[in-house]
Structure formats: structure tokens, C-alpha cells
Amino acid sequence: MNLSAAWHCFQGVLIREFLRFIQQRSRFLSALVRPLLWLVVFAAGFRAALGISIIQPYDTYITYETYIAPGLCCMILLFNGMQSSLSMVYDREMGSMRVLLMSPLPRPFLLLCKMVATALISLTQVYAFLLAALLVDVEPPLIGYVTALPALLLVALLLSSLGLLLSTQIKQLENFAGVMNFVIFPMFFLSSALYPLWKMQEANDWLYTLCAINPFTYAVELVRFALYGQLNTTALLITLGATAIFTSLAVLGFRPRKSGR
Amino acid sequence: MSxxxxxxxxxxxxxxxxxxxxxxxxxxxxxxxxxxxxAGKSTLFSLITRLNALQDGDICIDELSIRQQPASVMQRVGVVFQQSSLDLDLTVKQNLYYHAALHGISRQHAKPLVERELTRMEMADRANDKVRALNGGHRRRVEIARALMHAxxxxxxxxxxxxxxxxTRLALCNxxxxxxxQDHITALWATHLMEEIQPHDPVILxxxxxxxxxxxxDDLLEQSGCSHYSDAFHVLTSTDKQRGAA
Known part of the structure; x- marks a missing residue:
């Protein structure tokens, strides 16, 4: 593969995703409003109900808003990853996915371009959210905004590879409601995004086990630690592994089909 | 190039x-x-464009087999799909730049290509319009311009x-x-509308x-014994039952 051709291709995919993103300002706003509602309304309601003891990576008692902020960052990435899968099903129904796959460049590379482009667009939304979160006193250390960047990028790749994988399985646009019910909500609620896992363990062992095997839990923890300048190695390895598995399966799903419909 | x-x-x-x-x-x-x-037209297209993988047989451009050198084959083929595949929310120009990028062409090199193809398609004045604002005929012209971008x-x-x-059909066909x-391009035009073919056209039915x-x-007329292409098409492709009823 010619490197300069690959670079121009990546630029083209990124520009297209960016142009589509700025065309859909309402998508940006809803991506921002959703986690802000959780942060402001949900957190206010549950602050009293959920006492948070001192847990890593925090070195003092924290507010509930501070606890759920990393999970909400990941929620933005989760919704965007799934939204990109929706747009790919739409692209496939509309035929524009064919345009991408008609490129002479290798398909795994094309899909990777699409994933990275989606991930980079998602990051702008996460940082916009973190800025807004300052208003409710969610103030990670300044260096945290920098150290969180690679973690957020990896999580964005994890979730866009999952989206890509799902788009190979969803045959019709209408099935996206199923993705909401069977992927987004279970992934988000069965994780450490809204409550620490020990709380879940106290409540129910089964639910705790489900949380503990959910890759999203590790994505949230990776971001939580990175936002405070720390590395959670277990979370990093699991997130990396899950990203590699989802990406490989998604690439396999986009190979030319041997037996058609 | 064959x-x-x-x-x-x-x-x-x-x-x-x-x-x-x-x-x-x-x-x-x-x-x-x-x-x-x-009849199998769209299946044939999906195989030439590698959306489906070959099961039996091969497709070659000159000596290049799609099995062995898919990328080289893709570089030599431009496609206009049955269903419009333009990005409706992007402008005409943005759609063409995107296609050029997918073929590894830099923006700098794509600029004159975009201008050339849009001028050739008499669409230069619509370059900055969103595709959503174009009528069906214009969208098709943009799709042909896009398919020709990588020459x-x-x-x-x-x-x-x-x-x-x-x-519009006639204009597009012409x-x-x-x-x-003029450009010595080899075109394969799938259709079931007989008014789009001319007597000297090579045809595959x-x-x-x-x-x-x-x-x-003209082989259609000869083999069917009809004097019009549309009658010949009907006779040749109808089942024995339909022929009997007719």
C-alpha cells in the first residue's frame, strides 16, 4: 500500500466525517445534553442515596458528580460508537458504504480510517462535556485533561469497533432500537459508570459478575484513572484486547461475501 | 483495455x-x-465491484484477475450504482473530493479533476450546492462525474x-x-429499457x-423474429407459459 495514498484516504474520510458532524449540529447538542442531564439532574437526585467512600484513584472524598464524570465521558463515546454503526447501516442501505468499499485501498485500512475518524470526532464532544462539567465543580487536575486523551482515544476506538461490528450484523435501520435496548443500556448500567463495583457486589453477586466481565467497566476505569494522571494497567490491557477482538471481527464481517444475501 | x-x-x-x-x-x-x-445483472455488478466474492469463474481486466489483484482492477473501474450513493448533506464538490481521497488522490491533485469532470458534465455552476438540492438527473450526472474522477x-x-x-434518460445515455x-472508455450499461439501445451496440442479454x-x-431482432427491440426483449425473456398466453 502506497503511504501517501493511504494518508490522503485517511484525510478524506476524516474530512467527510467532520463535515457530516458539523452539518448535524443537533447531534452534537444532544450528545452534550444527555450526559449533562445525568451530571446535573441525576447526580443531584442520587447524591444523597449513594455514599462514595475513598476509592482509587481519588485520594479524598469526592462528590457523586466527580465519580460519574468519567463514566459519562464514556457514555458519549458509547452513544457515538453506536450512532456511527447506525450511520453505517444507513450508508449501506443508501449505497454510500459501497463507495468506501470500492476504494482500491485494503478494506481493513478503510475500516480503520472510518473508526479513527469517528473516534476523533467523538473526542471533541467529550472535551466539550468536560468543560461544561467544570460548572458543577468536576475539576480533575489540569494534567488529567492531557493524560486522559490517549485513554479516551482508545475507548473511542473500542466503542467504534463495536459499532462497526454491530453494523455488520444489523440488516435494517429499524433494528437500531434493539441496539439501544440490548447493547447501550446493558453496557452502561452493568458497569462502574454510575456506581462503584463494590456497591453492586453488596447488592447482587450475579450483577456484580456481569459488571466485572463487561469491557465497558474497564474502559470507564481506564478513563477514570487517566483523568487523575494514573494508569490502570488491568483496564488498559482489557480495553486493548477487546478493541483488537472487535476490530478483527468487524473487518472479517466486511470481507466480500461468499454467499450473498 | 478489455x-x-x-x-x-x-x-x-x-x-x-x-x-x-x-x-x-x-x-x-x-x-x-x-x-x-x-436476470442476474446486479449480482454480476456486485461481483465486478467486489461487494460479493467470486464463487466460480473469474473476472479479468487485460491480464489482471480480480482474484489475484483486486486493487489494480478496482483502480481501472468506475461505477454508477443503481441506487444513488451520494452523500446528500455534502456539496457536489465535497462528494467528488471524498471519492478522490478514497482513491489516494490528494486534494491538490483532485482540484483540477473535480473542475474537469464537473465542466464536462455541465455541472460546474452547481459545485457548491448540496446534493439534496439537485434533481434526479443532476444527481446522476454527479455520480458519473464521480465515477470518472480517477480516470x-x-x-x-x-x-x-x-x-x-x-x-434526461436519453441525454445521459448519449x-x-x-x-x-471521445475518451475511449469501455462502458457496460445495464438496463431493461429497450429505447436506450441502438442497432450497432454490442449487447449481452x-x-x-x-x-x-x-x-x-440486431441479433435480438433476428433471434426473436420481431421488428422492434421491446417486442424482441419480451419474446426472448418471457417464459414459455407467458409466450403461449401472448
């Missing part, structure tokens, strides 16, 4: 969509790929005139014929996944 399809067979589960299809396209000519719905030798058009009025004559006629438009 394209040859060699003993191509393809099945969707137990249903055979193509059965031993072979033909060769003459460089620089407008070829009509005829066939009723379900392919072969242009595949899968029923490109579906949903267009007769005048435009592709001009491309063949597909029926139930098999090549029924591989010759010239």
Missing part, C-alpha cells in the same frame, strides 16, 4: 443467480447489459436511468456514448442467470 468475464457462476444458497456467464467487452464501446429484473478505463452503470424522465467515442445473446442489438 474486460472479460469467464465462466462466472454465483448462488445465493440453493438459488443460482449466475450460471456459467462468459463475455468480453470491446475497448472503447458502449455495451448494453440487458435482462429483466432478477478509469471501464465504466459500469447499473440501471442508471431508473426514475428519470425520457429526455453522454456516456460520447465518453466511449442475461436471462435467469445465463447469457441468452452475446452479440449486437
Amino acid at each position: 474486460i472479460s468475464v469467464e465462466s462466472l457462476s454465483f448462488a445465493y444458497g440453493p438459488r443460482n443467480a449466475l450460471k456459467g456467464v462468459s463475455f468480453q467487452l470491446t475497448p472503447g464501446r458502449f455495451h448494453a447489459l440487458l435482462g429483466p429484473n432478477g 478509469p478505463d471501464i465504466l459500469l452503470l447499473d440501471e442508471p436511468t431508473v426514475g428519470l424522465d425520457p429526455q 453522454y456516456v456514448r460520447d465518453l466511449c467515442e 442475461l436471462h435467469k442467470g445465463e447469457v441468452l445473446i452475446n452479440g449486437h442489438a
Whole structure:
């Protein structure tokens, strides 16, 4: 593969995703409003109900808003990853996915371009959210905004590879409601995004086990630690592994089909 | 540059969509790929464009096999799909730049190509309009401009005139014929509208996944004993039962 051709291709995919993103300002706003509602309304309601003891990576008692902020960052990435899968099903129904796959460049590379482009667009939304979160006193250390960047990028790749994988399985646009019910909500609620896992363990062992095997839990923890300048190695390895598995399966799903419909 | 399809067979589960299809396209000519719905035209296109993988047979451009060198084959082929595949929320120009990038062409190199193709398609004044604002005929023109951006030798058009009025259909058809004559592009134009073919056109008639006629438009008349192409098409592609009823 010619490197300069690959670079121009990546630029083209990124520009297209960016142009589509700025065309859909309402998508940006809803991506921002959703986690802000959780942060402001949900957190206010549950602050009293959920006492948070001192847990890593925090070195003092924290507010509930501070606890759920990393999970909400990941929620933005989760919704965007799934939204990109929706747009790919739409692209496939509309035929524009064919345009991408008609490129002479290798398909795994094309899909990777699409994933990275989606991930980079998602990051702008996460940082916009973190800025807004300052208003409710969610103030990670300044260096945290920098150290969180690679973690957020990896999580964005994890979730866009999952989206890509799902788009190979969803045959019709209408099935996206199923993705909401069977992927987004279970992934988000069965994780450490809204409550620490020990709380879940106290409540129910089964639910705790489900949380503990959910890759999203590790994505949230990776971001939580990175936002405070720390590395959670277990979370990093699991997130990396899950990203590699989802990406490989998604690439396999986009190979030319041997037996058609 | 010639394209040859060699003993191509393809099945969707137990249903055979193509059965031993072979033909060769003459460089620089407008070829009509005829066939009723379900004849196997779209399956053939999906194999040439690698959306489906080959099961039996091969597709070659000159000496390049799509099995061995898919990227080299893709570089030489431009496609206009049956369903519009433009990004409606992007402008005409942005759609063309995107296509150029997918072929590894830098923005700097793509600029004159975009201008050339849009001028050729008489769409230069609509370059900054969103595709959503264009009518069906203009969208098709943009799709042809896009398919030609990377200077392919072969242009595949899968029923490109579906949903267009007769005048626009004719104009589009004539435009592709001009491309063949002037730029020596080899075109494969899939259709079931007989008014789009001319007596001297090479035609491939597909029926139930098999090549029924591989010759010239006049062979349709000769083999069917009809005097009009549309009657000939009907006679050649109707089942025995339908023929009896007629």
C-alpha cells in the first residue's frame, strides 16, 4: 500500500466525517445534553442515596458528580460508537458504504480510517462535556485533561469497533432500537459508570459478575484513572484486547461475501 | 483495455443467480447489459465491484484477475450504482473530493479533476450546492462525474436511468456514448429499457442467470423474429407459459 495514498484516504474520510458532524449540529447538542442531564439532574437526585467512600484513584472524598464524570465521558463515546454503526447501516442501505468499499485501498485500512475518524470526532464532544462539567465543580487536575486523551482515544476506538461490528450484523435501520435496548443500556448500567463495583457486589453477586466481565467497566476505569494522571494497567490491557477482538471481527464481517444475501 | 468475464457462476444458497456467464467487452464501446429484473445483472455488478466474492469463474481486466489483484482492477473501474450513493448533506464538490481521497488522490491533485469532470458534465455552476438540492438527473450526472474522477478505463452503470424522465434518460445515455467515442472508455450499461439501445451496440442479454445473446442489438431482432427491440426483449425473456398466453 502506497503511504501517501493511504494518508490522503485517511484525510478524506476524516474530512467527510467532520463535515457530516458539523452539518448535524443537533447531534452534537444532544450528545452534550444527555450526559449533562445525568451530571446535573441525576447526580443531584442520587447524591444523597449513594455514599462514595475513598476509592482509587481519588485520594479524598469526592462528590457523586466527580465519580460519574468519567463514566459519562464514556457514555458519549458509547452513544457515538453506536450512532456511527447506525450511520453505517444507513450508508449501506443508501449505497454510500459501497463507495468506501470500492476504494482500491485494503478494506481493513478503510475500516480503520472510518473508526479513527469517528473516534476523533467523538473526542471533541467529550472535551466539550468536560468543560461544561467544570460548572458543577468536576475539576480533575489540569494534567488529567492531557493524560486522559490517549485513554479516551482508545475507548473511542473500542466503542467504534463495536459499532462497526454491530453494523455488520444489523440488516435494517429499524433494528437500531434493539441496539439501544440490548447493547447501550446493558453496557452502561452493568458497569462502574454510575456506581462503584463494590456497591453492586453488596447488592447482587450475579450483577456484580456481569459488571466485572463487561469491557465497558474497564474502559470507564481506564478513563477514570487517566483523568487523575494514573494508569490502570488491568483496564488498559482489557480495553486493548477487546478493541483488537472487535476490530478483527468487524473487518472479517466486511470481507466480500461468499454467499450473498 | 478489455474486460472479460469467464465462466462466472454465483448462488445465493440453493438459488443460482449466475450460471456459467462468459463475455468480453470491446475497448472503447458502449455495451448494453440487458435482462429483466432478477436476470442476474446486479449480482454480476456486485461481483465486478467486489461487494460479493467470486464463487466460480473469474473476472479479468487485460491480464489482471480480480482474484489475484483486486486493487489494480478496482483502480481501472468506475461505477454508477443503481441506487444513488451520494452523500446528500455534502456539496457536489465535497462528494467528488471524498471519492478522490478514497482513491489516494490528494486534494491538490483532485482540484483540477473535480473542475474537469464537473465542466464536462455541465455541472460546474452547481459545485457548491448540496446534493439534496439537485434533481434526479443532476444527481446522476454527479455520480458519473464521480465515477470518472480517477480516470478509469471501464465504466459500469447499473440501471442508471431508473426514475428519470425520457429526455434526461436519453441525454445521459448519449453522454456516456460520447465518453466511449471521445475518451475511449469501455462502458457496460445495464438496463431493461429497450429505447436506450441502438442497432450497432454490442449487447449481452442475461436471462435467469445465463447469457441468452452475446452479440449486437440486431441479433435480438433476428433471434426473436420481431421488428422492434421491446417486442424482441419480451419474446426472448418471457417464459414459455407467458409466450403461449401472448
